[in-house]
Amino acid sequence: MATTTTPNATDWPGRYYHIDQILEKAGPRTDPEWVPGDKAKEWLREGVKVLVIGAGGLGCEILSNLALTGFKDIHVIDMDTIDISNLNRQFLFRQKDVGKSKALVAAEFIMNRVPGVKVTPYHGKIQDKDEDYYMQFTLIICGLDSVEARRWINATLVNMVDPENPQSLKPLIDGGTEGFKGQARVILPTITSCYECSLDMLNKQTQFPICTIANTPRLPEHCIEWASVLEWPRVFPDKKVDNDDPDHIDWLYKQALNRAQEFKIEGVTWSLTQGVVKNIIPAIASTNAIISAACCNEAFKIATNSAAFLNNYFMFIGTDGVYSYTFEHERRPECPVCGGEALDLTISPELTLQELIDLLIERQDIQIKKPSLSTPTKQLYLQAPPQLEEATRPNLEKKVSELVPPNGDVTVTASTLPFSLSLRIAYT
């Protein structure tokens, strides 16, 4: 599949009639230093290497836009396989492709449809790759639905920046959608606000208190959570729920329905059960098209300098008319990835270490799922390895004030995140 392509071998006269109008002449807002013409075209078509992370709803669109725009060396990473529910928007896939690798099918489709474009797929996780791998790209476009993966790539690219080496700064363009809404942004690691800086803009996922689920359900969602969180592990202690297995969902649905009837709660349906268990976010082709186009347009502007690129956030809402908001998201000085300053946290001297951990998980601007905590002199609590977890577990019951002096520093890490968070603890 990955044959080497001689540049221009497949270019026919007039192929870039449309794009070349932009590259042959400056616009009124173009940087006056910019030189239009062949150099700009050559760089776009032969010099630039782009990485696309995600070959799903956004990824399919991003790949086709990049290919038509004239980017010819494109890499794509995705660990997922194609599901039937992808076909209402992921337009490079067909019924016959269900079960195959998204990255591989997408790459092959693009190379067939747009001659002369080389797409190199990788079916796997972004965490499989190291800094050397990411260093080879001119820019990176992210079309992911996972917050965790975005935090990882964002932190990796910020860490990679070496002030001595301008090539080490890789522009990151990130897109995301939900229903008729979406956003596209440009991140220049260490220069503009990063993904971590804006963590508090994410919608908070609804978490139902366990006592409500166990004892006083009111909503159909409470019954579904009961079925998946409490009933499944009780009946199948050795088996995890597979969200993609319709038989599993069916079982959960029936349990939830029984419980709902017992409590006279209405509204448990198959579709709601699946939605709650898989945390499904509605997705349509048109919104993905808008956000991917915005991302690729920025990639084009960054790669060619033919117009200034977005500084730095574009938000689109199509539910009530056409509304968008373009603004500069500010850096957060206490951002654990690009900020460098410790986060000041004032807590009650009565607060236990376990309660502090719960607080960190809860906080919208931190959202660390399984944090390990230490001070410069001792380990407070470690999630792994098991021996250390056991050794530090008694600390969970202790008051933080017994473990950390006033204005003491605490470092928070998590295995899923390639960075640490510095806290400075004060007491009320």
Add this chain to the structure above:
Amino acid sequence: MSAGNESQTIESATTTIESAPDQKTRRYDRQLRLWAKSGQAALESAHILVLSSSSTSASILKNLVLPGIGQFTILDRTITEPKDAGNNFFLEGQKSIGKPRAEEATRLLLELNDGVQGHAVVNKDVQEVLASADGAEWLKGFTLIIAHNVEKGALEKLSDLLWADIKSPPLVVIRSAGFLAEIFIQFHEHAVIDSHIDTSPSLRIDKPFPALLKHATSLDLENMDVTDHGHVPYVYILVRVLEEWKASHGGNLPRTTDERKAFKTIIGKMRKKSDEENFEEAEGQAYKCWSSTVVPGDIKSLFTADATASPPHTKPFHYLLKALEIFTTTVEPHTLPLSATLPDMKADTKQYVGIQRLYKDRASEEKGIFKDILAKVLKDQGEDSSLIDDETIDAFVKNAHILKLLKGKKWGWIDADKGALSEHAQISSKQLGIHLALSSLSSLQFKHIQSQSQSEFAPTLEELTAAAQAILPEGVELQDGDLNNAVGELARAPTADLPNTAALLGGVVAQEVIKMITKQYVPVEGYCTIDLVETWTGVL
């Protein structure tokens, strides 16, 4: 709660067990969560006409074929040129060159979804179709027409034709070049019952219906078990406190800041334990007692909407509005019908299900009254009672607080309205700059076509600026640089259908088309202008 209600709850909760979804439901799962089966059915019965098979048109179609539009027809006699094969994903590179572009695009678009039918008409263009009476009727038979960069002469004729007949389909006009674009939907009237606007209906705490009032005031909070006390829904608490407040304040709601503070203090003092979350919630929701429940202004203004010049498809909506107006003026307490949907609140199962039942029963009673009124309205109008089905009535009552009625305008209205041009030059100069620049580009292009010149269309900055300024009333100017920024981009790329601009338009237009066809969510009103140099959209 009465025994009768108990047995009702059990009955309604005994629902049939669904089996796992079929193939089609699984395929469309992620969109059914947005517009449900009703929206999907509307999409599947639509047949749209697209004038041109440009990259932008193909992008729009892609985003309509994927969610399962019923049928599309492309009208375009263009033969694929090398430049088309370079910017359109629904052509197969050099293999498509020399073949009818609409046929190639149709073939490749249909690969995306077996459930869609597509047709290419390649032996005539829209001018020729418009020239015959049959052609005009054919155009009016579509659900909706999309026109991307259709030349000015044909576009104006098409717009005139459709505007002259109130039964005509909506016309979506898209103009784009380089980084700039504009979208406008021409329609007479568009009614939306399920607008999905994120506003909660009133709980009528200040005007409690008899069963709610009775239940709230008869609760023996003082002697109540501590656990139960901590699970009394906040609605009961507020109804109770507000009734007492009104009794001691001449029937008035808490009006001043001090009064409101005092009101919250009363709630706070009712706690048996400091950590009762339901009382905390009641204090948080106390603002619901600051103003009295009335018919929202947006909805009231719909009652004065002129129904005499309405197209057939919005007639039922106007009858429903008439019935709603009568309901709000004749039925106590002169509000919208009560909504049966209750938000979640701190409560135990029994108390929550109980209050839910109170609201449901009352809502269904009020819906019954509304239906009787509607039946009379239909009879008075000489309409058959079957004109509006129960499902529509249910949806109307459920969404009575977020109804939308859009009055459309004819394509090009703004260029003839000096007042609007002067106003927008002040308040939305950048957006107007894009509109004027694209208008001037299409005028010059029309002249170029009429002159039958063999040369490439390449308008100069001066020509474009002059044509744009000619549209503005005398003495009116845009803010500094706004016209030049727009016109300059078009002088740079007057005929460029850029892949990214096309893809973005494909998304925005498809969203609007879906909203028009499903009659859910709210379509854009006015000219939506787009600048992809600075990456923004704005509406005129």
